Amino acid sequence: MTAHTLTSNHPASSLAAPPASVIAYARGLVKTYGAGETEVRALDGIDVDFARGELTAIMGPSGSGKSSLMHCMAGLDTVTSGTVVVDDMNVGRMSERQLTALRRTRLGFIFQSFNLIPTLTAAENITLPLDIARRPVDRAHFAAIVAAVGLEDRLHHRPSELSGGQQQRVACARALVARPAVVFADEPTGNLDSKSAGDLLRFLRGSVDDLGQTVVMVTHDARAAAYAHRVLFLADGRLVHELTDPTQASVLDVMRSMGDETEAEHEHDGARR
Ligand SMILES: Nc1ncnc2c1ncn2[C@@H]1O[C@H](COP(=O)(O)OP(=O)(O)OP(=O)(O)O)[C@@H](O)[C@H]1O
Incomplete structure (x- = not known):
């Protein structure tokens, strides 16, 4: 297991070109909702790389920006500023028609509610x-x-x-089925019992290990995150921590260190059940 606190929310890193092993990345990604006094800065200048052929989990307290990051990466929502590139395509500059085509042909989606x-x-x-x-x-x-x-x-x-x-x-x-460049999964086990969740997560990890798929998964669940190769932690719209080769215990430790006590205790109780 490797853990380190990220320091990449600075302008210089915005210029860094990602290596070829990166299939999707964001540079200086900002997403705000609303305007004036009611403006919410959901993503506050994110620099992130998603490696080809890896399962990456995105975690963080409620409201930290997990869904916003996934939606901006997947062309499901517009970007306020910054760059998002997926499979060599600049998502932020695409028309609605091009985005629809991208989502249909190059991306896969799994939602909590099955859809x-x-x-x-x-x-x-x-x-x-x-x-x-x-x-x-x-x-x-x-x-x-x-x-x-x-x-x-x-x-x-x-x-x-x-x-x-x-x-x-x-x-x-x-x-x-369409061999997408990236599968985006938003709380895929949120509506499942623990046995079904385990089956699904083993399958998702298997799709990466056996088929070379790339998967990005938003989750609240430390057990789910432990199936990932890498876990990114968001707080207040910033990337604040990262784990490689996570375990449930190491994920819970980071959640506690971030003050996400409620979630961590909840997960710990769940693990005992
Ligand atoms: N459509 C919207 N309009 C206004 N504010 C929004 C909208 N979507 C998200 N937000 C705000 O942006 C911030 C980040 O929300 P986001 O849903 O990305 O967080 P999250 O980490 O996925 O949360 P959760 O774990 O509760 O799903 C929150 O403060 C949220 O209230």
Whole structure:
């Protein structure tokens, strides 16, 4: 395990070009909501690199900017200032049409609430991004992903006929089927029991280790973060800490040192259950 406090929120590092192993990065990323007295600075000058073929977790107290960072990186929200590059594309300079195309063809998404189409079967939900983009389905890749998430005998079921864990595995398969450059997962285990959460996290980590996928995951859960190669910690819209090869204990230690006692104690109780 390696831990260090980050000091990269300064202008000089904004000029540093990332190495080729970086698939997505932000430089001087600022995101504000509202204006005048009601302005909220959700991201306060973030410099960050996301390595190709790694699972990166983003943690931090409620309101620290985790979702804002993910949404800006994924072209789901506009950037106030700074640069965001994903898969060699400057997300901040793209039109809404280009962003839609980027999200459909180069990015995968997994949300806490699964976001499946209720009238489609599991198989149809999984291939939806390719069908919308009118791209052919690589049947061998489809079969490999479906087998990896253990959904072979559920492909013809609709979401209402699946458990929460199975629905999230469908969402995972959907995120991976188009071989995206990056999968963004926002609290993917937030609605799952601990067994289903463990299954999903093992699968996500496996997609990185076995398929070379890149995954960026926002989570409150120290157990989930321990599946990552690297954990980034946000506070007040800044990157304040980073762990490589984290364990649940090392993540909880950082959360406590950041004063995130409530979350840390909650996680500790959860770990004992
Ligand atoms: N659409 C919005 N309009 C106004 N303020 C917003 C909006 N979205 C986020 N914020 C504010 O920006 C800050 C960062 O929010 P963000 O959702 O990114 O934090 P978070 O770390 O993901 O929080 P949580 O863990 O509670 O989901 C918060 O102060 C939040 O209230």
